[in-house]
Amino acid sequence: MTGGQLRRGQWLGVLALIEREVLRRVLRLWMQTIAPQVVAAGLFVVVFGVALGNSIRTIGGVPYEQFIVPGLTLMGVATAAFSNNATTLYQARSEGFIEDQVSSPMTPTQLAIGYTVGGVVRGLFIGVLTLGAARLFVDFPVEHPLALAGALLCAALAFAGLGTVVGLYSRSWELQSFVGAIVIQPLVFLGGVFYSVASLDQPYEAASHADPILYLVEASRFGILGTADVDPWISFGVSFGLAAGLLAWSWALFARGVGLRT
């Protein structure tokens, strides 16, 4: 058998890992992995957009119920991708069955790819369903579909990477709860999901620009509404950099065998 066939065998392993993550875990456990986040996003649209939208008419000339859709979608993608990888890796490590994959011929890079794809697929799945749920209540355009796809993909990659990092470092469920509730959630809420950071006084407006999630939200908003508070090039540059940085971190942990090999 040639080296090429052996390498092909390794990629067959990656496909099996992706199938295990996406079909056998995310979709089979849809009541835990998909439904709650889509329902939550729908409730946000109804409560904040449709109900409170009567009080807050427009932001920057955009109807409020439309204004919040990009941020809510982004929030769903980010939290789903993060929690997917943090949970699945910690579970597989704590219950020991990750050793089946780690002792296989797959390389650390291929393991990282397999798990990242699982988180990205779940994140994007949630994003698409959130947009669909929001469309039931709010009529919104999609001005730049490719830009929207790019923003959501960056968010999914970045937070799948962060979830991988947390999943590999975790020694209990506490770390991922902490990162989810104390780090990601505040950054998302302060990242301009429900308001325009341009409307904030200094120094809050300037401080908001230190929040990397702001750029993901603004990139997503540009994709849907065609308008944003931050220059789209800057938003996409920061979003891409965030995704690249977090993926590199997660890859480095796989390569070093952190949490996987003693």
Added chain:
Amino acid sequence: MSEISHRREASHSGAVAERGPVVRGARPLAWAAVDPGQHTVALSCRAVEKRFPGDVVALDGLDLEVPRGAFFGLLGPNGAGKTTIIRSIVGLTRPDAGDIEVFGLPAHGATATDSRRLVGYAPQDFGLDRFVTVRLLLELHGRYFGMSRRDAARRTDELLEVFDLTDKAGALPNRLSGGMRRRLVLARALVHRPPLVILDEPTAGVDIELRLDLWEYIRRLHADGTTILLTTHYLEEAEALCDRVAFIQHGRIAAQGDPAELLSRFGAERLEDVYLQLVGR
């Protein structure tokens, strides 16, 4: 339990060879990078060292050689380094120094992934993926190790039958009895047809009936030409199964040889006496 069969099988070179009794479905590795038959040594460990935090010396220059086709028993007290060397062979532990080769392929470094295809590992503390059925668990294992979906499915059917798990193919692993899970772990180690199978305490904590069943499975596997490295606390198990044993103590091999030779060298009647002499009791 399926019957033992005799059959003619194509060797890697394409020639047809008469084989001895085999477990049904246990065929030679058809897609490995190397032909295990070309090597007389299945496993070679040279000067392997491993320290854990707290300056715990798990392996202290361990040398070990397992001939191809051997039924090799690795014996020693708790904490002697048995599991550490096994995990080092399969890539779950990274030695600080030394070399490990499986059929001539390095078990660590850039090409380590090639050697992993040649090893089947049944761990002592087995974790079974509780999100997939028994059948899928076996299929996924085969595919992780590079098998096509069809080949993995066919091999899974064979192993389910061999290990009397066909009726449980659709069950989740955490719904199985302890004995069934032991059999499933053993089956999982064999899905990708490895020429070297490592069994870490395969009968620890099981009742005598299951232990005898597992012995029978393992004997059949060995009869097929598979090299087996077995760790066990049960010295009578080593006496019953192994054609070569090594005693490991403080991270080094204290003595090794075939059982008769060891008994003669130590003037002992049983391996237990050899063991007690080595541990100084």
